[in-house]
Amino acid sequence: MGTGSGGGGRGWRPSLVTWAAAACVLIGTGLLSYTPAASWLHQYSQSRLIESYNQQLLAESAANRGEVPSPDEALGAARRYNEQLQFGALVEANTHVPTGAGDETGSEYWSLLNGPAEIMSRIRIPDVDVDLPVYHGTADLTLLRGAGHLRGTSLPVGGASSHAVITAHRGLAEASMFTDLDRVEVGDRFTLETFGEVLVYEVQQTQVVAPEDSQALRAQEGRDLVTLVTCTPLGINSHRILVTGERILPTPEEDRAAALKSSELPRFPWWALLSIGTVLATIGFVWRAGYRDARPAE
Template sequence: MREDSSQGRRGWRPNVLAIIIALVGLSGLGVLLYPSTAAWWSQYHQSQAIEAYSSSVIEDAPPGNELELGRAREYNQLLGSGEVVVGSDSHKPTTDLERAQAIEIDGIGYWDLLLTRHDTMARLKIPSIDVDLPVYHGTSDATLERGVGHLQGTSLPVGGTDTHSVLTAHTGLAKATLFNNLNKVEVGDTFTIEVFGDVVTYRVTETRTVLPSETEAIRLRSGEDLVTLVTCTPLGINTHRYLVTGERITPTPIADIEAASEKPDIPGFPWWALVGATGIVVVSAYVWRSGYPPKRKSTSASTEDATAPTKGH
């Protein structure tokens, strides 16, 4: 009797095949979740940068902010209509940097204008595509991986007649969305730039796809106050540039002013974490269940079944 009960006992033993299947499944889940996970973390860090920038601007309230804005506007006047060139072998526009770097306001050059201790120049919001990104000086690769870059040699994004600021960001990065949906922005949509306590709003007047050599769309236009958003297209090929140009709305809409310095509402809930946790639980349950052999009938029960008299005899 003791021997029979020991044979019926079901101890857990690792099932090698089940473990291999589980590892393959988890690897596949990781590959599927990586883009959304990386994008979420990227948005989280961008939101942290925006909050730090907003706090810095509040602490450096006028006259400090007004002084910075005044210097930026004077820089724009001196900059004028410098040439803008988009090299055919480049993924971003370039400008007459020698001329731009020579301009100083009160002994301060481009890299120190609109500079906060958090290294953020401004904040760009495009409501129609849920974009809320920090803007940085320059367009180096390191800068464009963090957020939006301001093209040195174009107007600083503080608004004003006879200005045309160019802001650029990547499309198609595996770890960040950035300007991935810029092609969904339509004429009539608006975007705002928050800069040192000021808010400037632009209404989209045109969108276009151009060759790298076609630069007239991002040059200064006399008497106008413009901002152009630039990214590469098509995705992964990058042979053209996609441009979204907006013209300043004056006065700035009250709603945009009231929304200034609000905390970013992105990233949202990390659904990737919930999906990942669910996948791990399911795979773990599968491995655990596979470690138990199928339940077998006891020897005594089998013997009784075999020796039991058949009805009718």
């Protein structure tokens, strides 16, 4: 008489080694995907915010309800502020950002260029995929939202003998911001959009300086300058990257045409396809390995 087979052992039962290998792959994929995913989501959030800002600015200006000043009024007040400002700026040691030291007597900094969502301007650096709102001041909470304008320096409206300073974080896990500012080269361009005014700057100088060296942040007679500032090296923040641009006049027509348009960021997340592919491949591996592991011993 024959004996029973005991059920044949053909069920799906992945071994402990299979589960461990799959877990390692999935955890590794998650860790590697976190930074690009967080940065992509931050860029998406910033692009929606900028689009909302543009739409509100246009709508409020057209309606002339007085909830925000008209572009001419806002820009005029900002230029008067710049004329009164006795420029000064200091990049203090052991701090993440520079601090202003200008004389603002007779001016109300926080009320100037106070647009929708408290945004004063927009900065775009196409060569390194930067498109950020610019807010008043450089407080920690401000710099988690976007770029900050250094109080005590010229407001970002251009003009002879003006020098605006804009700063942003570098190396945040959840946002790229000015992380790639070290890749900007002399001859590259960046653009400020302030209450509909388009200001295009060509990079004249890039340098790394000690925190106490603020000479490069001073206004220069007759020149229209903007300096972008962030910390370096990543994670140490002992020095500052300074990228200084001088305004191009007349403003290039293609830049005027791009004013108040939606952000081109974030770009398509190719990294997500790789992550999804890895997850699907891991699932397929566990599925097949489970049947192989469940085969009865010969």
